[in-house]
Amino acid sequence: MRQAATADGVGSKGRRVEEALRSGLRHGRWAKGEKIPSVRAMAEELGVHRLTVLKGYRLLEEEGLLESSYRSGYYVRMEIPSGEASGSGVRWSYGAEAGCVAESRLAEIHGRAVRYRMSEALLDPTLLPNRFLAKHAQEVIANHPLLLSTYSTVMGDEELREAMAGYMRDRRLELSAEELMVTTGAQQGIDLAFRALLQPGDKALIERPTYSPAIDLLRQRGVCALPVDIRPDGYDLEQVENLLATERPKLFYLNPTFHNPTGYTVPVRQRKALLELAERYRCILVEDDAYSDLYFREPPPPPLFAYDTEGWVIYLRSYSKYIAPGLRIAFLAARPPLLSAIRPLKALSDGGTPLLGQKLFQSFFFSSRMQEHLAKLRVAVSMRKEAMERALSPSGWSWESPAGGLNLWVRLPQGLRASQLLEHSLELSAAFVPGPICDPLEAMHDRIRLSYSMLDERRLGEGVAKVIEAAEGAAAGNG
Amino acid sequence: MRQAATADGVGSKGRRVEEALRSGLRHGRWAKGEKIPSVRAMAEELGVHRLTVLKGYRLLEEEGLLESSYRSGYYVRMEIPSGEASGSGVRWSYGAEAGCVAESRLAEIHGRAVRYRMSEALLDPTLLPNRFLAKHAQEVIANHPLLLSTYSTVMGDEELREAMAGYMRDRRLELSAEELMVTTGAQQGIDLAFRALLQPGDKALIERPTYSPAIDLLRQRGVCALPVDIRPDGYDLEQVENLLATERPKLFYLNPTFHNPTGYTVPVRQRKALLELAERYRCILVEDDAYSDLYFREPPPPPLFAYDTEGWVIYLRSYSKYIAPGLRIAFLAARPPLLSAIRPLKALSDGGTPLLGQKLFQSFFFSSRMQEHLAKLRVAVSMRKEAMERALSPSGWSWESPAGGLNLWVRLPQGLRASQLLEHSLELSAAFVPGPICDPLEAMHDRIRLSYSMLDERRLGEGVAKVIEAAEGAAAGNG
Structure with a gap:
């Protein structure tokens, strides 16, 4: 849907269109989520050609202020704030779902x-052990001739899940294979967790800054995202508690270890406090843990999941990033009630992560070379x-x-x-x-x-x- | 969330609860999508223990009449019809989204x-050429040592898409690589198409009977599904046109070739007529084509996509089913405007189907052995x-x-x-x-x-x- 504004697209009439739109957005002529006038109607209103209006709409779409919906017109995605952007939350329009997710600027x-x-x-x-991987992969396939013809189960290969649960238990994460699901990358884990837990209009906490596809996913679901600042020493827990108490968000998506993009790590005492807050305010913590193993001197503190005794954490752990990223093998760990809300969505999304990648990953990961x-x-x-x-x-x-x-x-x-x-x-x-x-x-x-x-x-x-x-x-x- | 009703769970008080619920559902005390009283409130109302009520709720959930939503209570999923089910459409509640998709009965x-x-x-x-696949796979990996370390692009491997577009063109489907996306199974294609095109409250046509995960997906999105009967000679096109004209559905999910579950094939003249209807009523046809190659005597007619000159068809083509199903390689073909609505969702869902499976599939599919x-x-x-x-x-x-x-x-x-x-x-x-x-x-x-x-x-x-x-x-x- 999204198209680049052409370089030559904005003449003086173009500027008139642009200014009319900006002013309308700034002064609340249209609210967030509202449909703005059709190209035809706006062209008539301003007495300019429809193409000129279209270019203006596209320019503001490029800037993220408007969003176009498949065949139905343009909608306000962001209002232009009068002062500085405040920390009080971004409410994305419900209409942001469905057919109008723009290609991400990251992509x-x-x-x-x-x-x-x-x-x-x-x-x-x-930097990866490519020769070893290739040789190993050939052996695995030779030893499992039916691997390419066999579907995975929805939850993932049982042998792999058993092995991984054992590996995590050795690292003091209490976990059984039944509490572990294989996902196609941690990205799928985030998507599944959000789909299972959030409805349009719901509220979610998200770090500021954060992993940008998570922002896109919340926007796509029409969820109200409330930012929580992350700083070198972690969060402002008062800010977190205040948001939990007043806004009652359903979940908090966070990346507390070598955080992307900042590299910050949330200290242990905050981890424990976060769990207490999650329990008190019944807010699920979606913990994205992609970099734990990539420390330079000391291993980082245990994940939030390690402190979770009552089942408030969905733990997204990706390991394949630094072994065989092309396989896209990651894990979603959660206690049974949460996991059984997510499992049907995994079934409907892709029916299960392809088995071959799982078996190859397992073979690499548990090898002495790893x-x-x-x-x-x-x-x-x-x-x-x-x-x-x-x-x-x-x-x-x-x-x-x-x-x-x-x-x-x-x-x-x-x-x-x-x-x-x-x-x-x-x-x-x-x-x-x-x-x-x-x-x-x-x-x-x-x-x-x-x-x-x-x-x-x-x-x-x-x-x-x-x-x-x-x-x-x-x-x-x-x- | 779903739990089996215990065998010993329903005594005379249990029957009282059950009957109160059934009667409420039958006589419209609660409408579809509505939240029924909490376990505590119902226990008070009927003067029974809360566990007895909970068992009753679970029993009706097992039957598909109720749905439980994570931590928020029970909702009416189906009203009990007084007479026969009519062909006038099933409206699933909006609340059916998010956290309350029950495990499918198929699973x-x-x-x-x-x-x-x-x-x-x-x-x-x-029935599959397992030895050949395994040997071939080893060669592919040996020849592409970086395959396990390389991410796929969101759309899928370009070489594979080029080759597949050529293959389809040879079979008279006008198509370029840019119009083709690799998906993890056709299941993912259905999910992506529905996510891109349907919002809660939208309407969609669906065959009756149909592929049941498609029903689950529509339900999960809170979409109003309007059934179209499929018979040995295809659809009743008058029924289809009537639904298109009066209900204005956004899409029609259909499986016109060796239809699952019936095996019926929609005849050529109906295929052409469907395209005309789609154009006239601006309804997108999501064509699921999984079995075309599995004919017993004559090849079936060309897919709807072959007759689509104006871009109303999303064509889901799975080939890996009968070569290497474990790889889960399928294709979604659509014209650029539709495809660019779907691509960002693929990016957010899993970032792209793993590359290894794509390269293996390509190597098998275009081999002389195929x-x-x-x-x-x-x-x-x-x-x-x-x-x-x-x-x-x-x-x-x-x-x-x-x-x-x-x-x-x-x-x-x-x-x-x-x-x-x-x-x-x-x-x-x-x-x-x-x-x-x-x-x-x-x-x-x-x-x-x-x-x-x-x-x-x-x-x-x-x-x-x-x-x-x-x-x-x-x-x-x-x-």
Whole structure:
């Protein structure tokens, strides 16, 4: 549905359309979720050609202010706030569901063919034990000739789930195979949890900033997302409790360990307190744990799930990211009542994650080679992190050095906007994620996420230099 | 959420609760979608213990009359009709979304460990070229060492999509790679299409009977499903047009080729007429095509998609079913505007079908061995069909002999109900699908679906004999 506004699209009549729309949005002529006049009606109202109106609508759609719905017109997605964006929650329109989810801007950035890919929080495939995996995979297939012809069960392969539950129990997570479901990536786990637990109009807490596809999913479900700030020392628990008490959200989606995009880790005492709050206010915690094993010195604290005695946590654990990411094997752990609300949705979504990937993952993961690989990987990733930090230091920009994970969350100097910097960086073939994409309020214009895992040290140095160079271009453009 | 009613659970007080509920449902005390009183309130009203009420609620939930929503109580899922179920549409409550999708009864039946599995419309793995697949898979992995470490794109592997678009073009389906998305099974394609196009409260046409997970998906989305009868000669197009004109449904989910469960095939002239109707009434046709290649004598007519010049069809094509079903590789074809409404949902659902399965599928599918395998498979399946028909003939029951696919849709003699027959059959270790599961109106008590693809000819004979034997037990039970 979404189409790029054409470069030549906005003449003086175009500006008139644009201004009429912005003013209508700013002064509440149309509320969030409301349908704005049809292209034809607006063209008549303003006395301009319909194409001019259409271009204006598309421009504001590009900016995320409008949303187009398949065959039914344009809707207000964001009102233009009169002052600064406040922390009081973003209410997405119910109409945001169905047929009008725009392609995410993240996908747009990843889609650019650039030399310096610092936008993707993925592991460089050259860091993975590819030969070992390939050889191993051949053996597994040879030993299981019916593997390619056999459906998985909805919950996932029982042998794998047994093995993984045992592995987690060894790490002090009380868990049985019945409490574990295999998902196609943690992304599917988030989607299933949200589908099972949230209805349009419901409320959910979400970190600010956060993993942007989670924002997209909430928007797509027409859920009211209430942001909770995450800082180097965790959350403001008073803010959390206040939101829980007054807004009664159904769930809190959080990523407390080497948080994406910031790299922050929520301390142990907060983890325990969060569980108490969840129990008291009957709010489910959807804990996304993708990076726990990618620590640089010390292992991080146990997940929230480890402190959950009453079944308030849905624990999304992905391991395949750093072994065989192409297999997309992840796990969703939850106590029986929650899991049985999710299982039917898994059945309806895809009938079960393909079996071959599960068996290959199992064979790799429980091999003696695994821990060895992981130890090496930690060193390699931390060296890349350090290379990026070295390359960034001349910039004078600031960031908290993360203790694990794949990202630096960098604060830009005053006057430099992330979107402008990105524009200039892309011209120099360097990509990163601008702050607003990670922000449920779509502000944080002074932040960028730089991922250090996809490039080797030399190229990281070059790529970061390009971004710093781009900042000069952006500053010149402003002057 | 769902729990089996305990066998000893219903005493005289229990019966009082049950009758109060049934009477309330029958006489419209609570409407469909409405929340019934809490367990505590009902216990007070009837002067019985809360556990007794809870058991009653669970019993009616088992019967599909009530639905429990996670932590929020019980809702009316079906009203008890005073007369016969009419063809005027089933309106599922909006509240049916989110956390209260019961495990499907189909999954329940498939989950039973029985000797004679005639409930599953899947191919027996022993009919597939397993050794060839395994050997081939090893080669593919050896030749692509980075395959296990590489993410797929959201749309699917480009090489595979190019090859498949070419294959379809050779079969007179005008299609480019950009119009093709790889999905994890056709099931995911249905889910994505419904999520992209339907909002709660929308209307959709659905065949009666149909593929039951599609019913579950519509229910889960809170969509109003309007049944269209399918018969040996196709649809009643007047009924279809009437529904299109008066109800303005957004889509029609249909399975016009070797239809599941009936085996019927919609004739060519109706295919053309359906396209005209779709265009005229702006209704999208979601065409599920899983069995086209499994014909016994003549290939079936081209899919609806072949007649679609204006982009009203979403074509779900699964091939992996009869090659390597464990890989779960299927395709969704649609013109760009529709596809771009679906693509963001695929991104949010799982980020893309795992690459390994795609590459393996591609390698098998375009191998010289493929067409040879398919020809043999058609013979093998048609022999199984004939074996089942021979075994059924002493029963005196009736069915239309299908020209392809995996199922017989059998009409039972008067007085024999599918659910009773199933109960007795399961005792004899034979499973099939009772008619009501395939019926959006949950009637069709005189029909059963018998799948002939999972058992060899001898076992089919034995299994069908068990079902016929069970009919005698059911009749005795009635007498």
